[in-house]
Amino acid sequence: MTQTPASVITGQIPIVDYLVLRPEPHLRAHECASCAARYFDRRNACARCSGTRFADVDVPTAGVLSTYTIVTFAPPGVDAPFVAAIVDCGGTSVRGKLLNVTPAPGDIALGMPLRLATYSLGADSGGVEAIGYGFEPVGPPAGHQASTPAEGKEIR
Amino acid sequence: MSGDDVWVLGIHMTKFGKHPDKDVVDLASESVLGALADADVTMADVDVIGAGNLMGASSGIGQQVQKQVGQTGIPVYNVVNACATGATALRVAYLEIKAGEAEIGLAFGVEKLAGAGLLSGGAPAAVSADGWTRKGRLGAVTGLEGHTGTSSMPGVFAQIGLDYARRYGGDFELFARIAEKNHAHSTLNPLAAHQKPMSAEQIMADVMVAYPNTRPMCSANVDGAAAAVLVSGERLKKLSPQQRRRAVKISASVLTSDPWQESCQVLPDVSTLTKAAARKAYAMAGVDPADLDLVELHDCFATAELVHYDNLMLCAEGEAVDFFNSRATWRDGATPVNVSGGLESKGHPIAATGIANVWEVATHLRGEAGPRQIEGARVGLTHVIGLGQACAIHILERSAA
Numbered sequence: 001m002t003q004t005p006a007s008v009i010t011g012q013i014p015i016v017d018y019l020v021l022r023p024e025p026h027l028r029a030h031e032c033a034s035c036a037a038r039y040f041d042r043r044n045a046c047a048r049c050s051g052t053r054f055a056d057v058d059v060p061t062a063g064v065l066s067t068y069t070i071v072t073f074a075p076p077g078v079d080a081p082f083v084a085a086i087v088d089c090g091g092t093s094v095r096g097k098l099l100n101v102t103p104a105p106g107d108i109a110l111g112m113p114l115r116l117a118t119y120s121l122g123a124d125s126g127g128v129e130a131i132g133y134g135f136e137p138v139g140p141p142a143g144h145q146a147s148t149p150a151e152g153k154e155i156r
Numbered sequence: 157m158s159g160d161d162v163w164v165l166g167i168h169m170t171k172f173g174k175h176p177d178k179d180v181v182d183l184a185s186e187s188v189l190g191a192l193a194d195a196d197v198t199m200a201d202v203d204v205i206g207a208g209n210l211m212g213a214s215s216g217i218g219q220q221v222q223k224q225v226g227q228t229g230i231p232v233y234n235v236v237n238a239c240a241t242g243a244t245a246l247r248v249a250y251l252e253i254k255a256g257e258a259e260i261g262l263a264f265g266v267e268k269l270a271g272a273g274l275l276s277g278g279a280p281a282a283v284s285a286d287g288w289t290r291k292g293r294l295g296a297v298t299g300l301e302g303h304t305g306t307s308s309m310p311g312v313f314a315q316i317g318l319d320y321a322r323r324y325g326g327d328f329e330l331f332a333r334i335a336e337k338n339h340a341h342s343t344l345n346p347l348a349a350h351q352k353p354m355s356a357e358q359i360m361a362d363v364m365v366a367y368p369n370t371r372p373m374c375s376a377n378v379d380g381a382a383a384a385v386l387v388s389g390e391r392l393k394k395l396s397p398q399q400r401r402r403a404v405k406i407s408a409s410v411l412t413s414d415p416w417q418e419s420c421q422v423l424p425d426v427s428t429l430t431k432a433a434a435r436k437a438y439a440m441a442g443v444d445p446a447d448l449d450l451v452e453l454h455d456c457f458a459t460a461e462l463v464h465y466d467n468l469m470l471c472a473e474g475e476a477v478d479f480f481n482s483r484a485t486w487r488d489g490a491t492p493v494n495v496s497g498g499l500e501s502k503g504h505p506i507a508a509t510g511i512a513n514v515w516e517v518a519t520h521l522r523g524e525a526g527p528r529q530i531e532g533a534r535v536g537l538t539h540v541i542g543l544g545q546a547c548a549i550h551i552l553e554r555s556a557a
Binding site: 013014015016017018037038039040041042047048066067068069070071072073074075077078079080082084085086091092093094095096097105110111121124125126128130132133 | 273287288290293294295296297298299300301302303304305306308310311314315316318319321322328363364365366367368369416418419421422423
């Protein structure tokens with residue numbers, strides 16, 4: 001993928017609609033107005049209660065690791081290994097990958113505290129940079145810096 | 157034998173493995189003719205067909221097979237339900253008999269998967285010439301595999317296993333020892349694709365696919381077919397003593413889908429619907445989990461088997477680790493599980509699986525399992541999960557005749 005120099009970045013686009021980049025990166029869910037069930041894609045009616053009214057809600061950026069896997073065998077074009085995870089963000093389960101961890105079981109603990117972080121997927125020919133999200137351990141070792149959209153670098 | 161019971165009259169599975177010289181129609185036809193011969197009936201006796209082939213879901217496999225073995229004008233239901241496709245086809249035949257529309261029903265499932273790689277979880281597209289473009293229900297600008305986690309089957313079931321481990325215990329070695337058991341069991345099953353014993357150490361040292369699932373802890377992509385002939389209790393009464401003696405009663409047939417759960421929006425929940433199906437099946441059959449002489453459950457990955465000990469109530473809630481460590485699920489244990497070798501070694505030709513597991517249990521209940529016979533088996537359970545999700549459970553009992 002062609003990396004456009006940061007100087008010609010003209011804008012950013014989130015990897016998915018439910019990632020909101022500003023003012024601070026966070027995830028947004030559609031919450032059922034009747035029962036508060038949350039969905040990341042659009043629903044015609046709530047799968048839990050059949051309610052048809054939804055409101056957008058911000059999902060907490062802090063969470064804990066519910067479960068994970070280290071994918072070492074991936075389809076062509078997918079960078080592996082990577083750590084796929086389910087993160088409990090204040091009662092909302094979110095899927096994402098772990099950032100800024102070594103993809104080794106010894107470095108990952110079920111229940112560990114995490115926070116949302118972002119990384120760059122590169123820019124297109126028009127200078128638009130796609131931004132992905134993941135979760136990184138809270139309190140990274142000294143020398144590690146949480147990546148931001150501006151820095152746009154994923155550390156593994 | 158009560159008039160409104162439904163029985164397995166004949167059943168067959170092909171050797172699972174590589175069948176380069178046979179297509180799905182050949183494999184399915186081999187199994188259908190095998191099941192008809194085992195039932196001692198012909199296509200002329202069959203009132204309905206339930207048929208499944210997941211990878212060729214739009215091909216009309218039921219009618220294709222009729223053209224090989226007998227076009228008699230009977231209704232054909234081509235069904236698709238992920239890995240529960242075969243069990244769903246079986247249940248269609250069961251329901252037709254229950255409804256009084258048919259006396260004898262045929263069900264089959266077939267798949268050719270040998271050489272297929274990783275199932276599900278597509279590759280991300282590079283940025284297109286038009287620039288990043290939002291697509292699909294999530295407005296994704298690229299394929300999400302490797303970006304927002306994984307949808308690959310080994311990875312999904314690895315997460316399901318470690319979620320159980322977080323709550324109740326279990327680790328990499330335990331999951332490997334479950335695979336060790338199944339590979340040991342497979343050595344006695346000549347129809348299994350792989351019959352090689354493997355130690356837990358060998359299993360842990362093998363190629364890692366999605367931690368903690370290494371390659372021998374994953375179901376094997378193979379070719380195969382399975383077919384069953386079902387009969388109403390009323391019709392069975394009129395059949396020969398030999399047919400009545402070998403008939404196996406379907407004491408419960410249950411199909412469920414996944415009810416809403418908070419976390420199922422991001423990780424498939426294979427537990428809630430399995431528990432619901434199990435509760436309903438035990439009640440329908442009047443059977444207690446402790447009564448089961450053998451269980452064939454959906455070990456699509458070693459991590460899944462542990463979770464299903466709990467879901468099928470083979471142990472108390474949260475105690476699957478201790479249950480496995482007690483050796484209860486080995487073939488000489490209190491509740492033998494996957495004495496066929498399971499999907500990890502027998503293989504998992506998707507649409508065939510939900511009938512092949514019935515074949516395994518029925519063969520033991522008939523006392524015809526040869527060297528791997530569970531002595532005196534009277535009642536057994538089969539379970540499949542199709543991601544999406546569907547869960548099918550059948551409880552089978554030996555004929556009293």
